[in-house]
Amino acid sequence: MASRTMFLIQLYLFSLILHSSFCDWASEWMAPVRDHLTNKYSPPNGPQPRGVPGVNYDAGIFDEETERVTNIYEPESLNMEASQPNYDISAASLKSKLENSLQTAKLLTETLKMQINALTLKEVELKEAIANGRSGVTALTVSSMGRLPRTYLIRDGYWTRCNGMVQPPPSDQTKSFFNEINIAPRCIGQEVSSGPDPCVFNSITKYETIPTYRRLEYYEEDYLCLKPTFNSSMEQYLSVPKQLVNETCSNGVIRTLTENSIECGIRTLADYTYYPQRSYTSLLPLEYCTEKDGSCRLIVAWHISNTTIENFEFLKNQPNFKKYFIRANFVEQVI
Structure with a gap:
């Protein structure tokens, strides 16, 4: 009995040790x-x-x-x-932002174009008023290579030539209605009625015309349409009949390139000084009139030759340009 009990105790201890080792x-x-x-x-x-x-x-x-x-x-x-970003949503958001940016850029571009067009129209309006002496008086000095300088006074489109010198109005006069007549320049000398100077124009159209009859050597004739109005571009027609020149130059002067070179030389400079009437200053864009006496300056210069046609315009005085553009000795005292 004791041996059996001892055997059971040993078996239990063995099982316990085995279970602990397994765990x-x-x-x-x-x-x-x-x-x-x-x-x-x-x-x-x-x-x-x-x-x-x-x-x-x-x-x-x-x-x-x-x-x-x-x-x-x-x-x-x-x-x-789950951790990966949604690329479809990101692409759609980026596309929307780009479209909004492009739309904003288009609106800004259109606004800028409108402002440029409005500014250009104001400049053309002022240049037309200066060149025609509208609502004021314009003193004009014309310098061209091949001829002596000429001086004119322009009042509302009516030209007179001053055979002498032009005296500008005093700059320290009081602003009064009774002094209105004294704000215009005067001719010190003989002032005679005249037409527009033949060498002064503000825009140009060049034509290369087809010969009217057969020649041994083919060449095209060059005609110019010299117009008094201002145009931002210099138009050109190639190889047209003479009839088209007459039809399209109804408001200008038709002249051949050779005739223009003989009469005016290859360079012509028109120097305008405009004195607007005070009662009409609100009707004109006079923010370019920066002279001390309140006058407006406009310089229009042309270089016309067989190889090139160039135009220069300045809404202010440019003495260095004038000295460079006209180099004849007889105009040194004028410019």
Whole structure:
């Protein structure tokens, strides 16, 4: 009986030792897996003890009421898909921003064009008033290569030639209605009625015409349409009949290139000084009139030859340009 009892005790101890060894081996074998899951789902401060409500451990959440662990493990592929940005939404947002930027740029461009056109119209209006002496008086000095300088007074489109010198109005006069007649320049000398100077024009159209009859050597004739109005571009017609020249130059002077060179030389400079009437100053864009006496300066210069046609315009005095453009000795005292 004692031997049997001793045998049972030894069998129990052996079973206990075997069970403990097996648990330690399983725990050691499963430790990497447990550590991987614990590190992945635990907070940065490390794993929390079991039994704390809402604490993440071993890829689960412990519920205090049910004393159960809810598995929150998800496949890694699903987590990667959730963490990736939505490129479709980003592309649509970028496209919308670019379209808004382009629309804003278009509106700014149209506004700038409108402002440039309005400014150009104001400049043309002022230049037309200066060249015609509208609502005031214009003193004009014409210098051309091949001829002596000429001086004119222009009042509302009516030209007179001053055979002498033009005296500008005094700059220190009081602003009074009775002094209105004294603000205009005067001719000190003989003032005679005249037409527009044949060498003064403000825009040009060049024609290369077809010969009217057969020649041994073919060449085209050059005709110019010299117009009194201002135009921002110099037009040109190539190889047209003479009839088209007559039809399209109804408001200008038709002249051949040779005739223009003989009469005016290849360079002509018109120097305008405009004195507007004070009662009409609000009707004209006079912000360009920066002279001390309140006058407006306009310089229109042309270089016309067989090879080139050039135009220069300045809404202010440019003495250096005038000295460069006209180099004849007899105009030194004038410019």
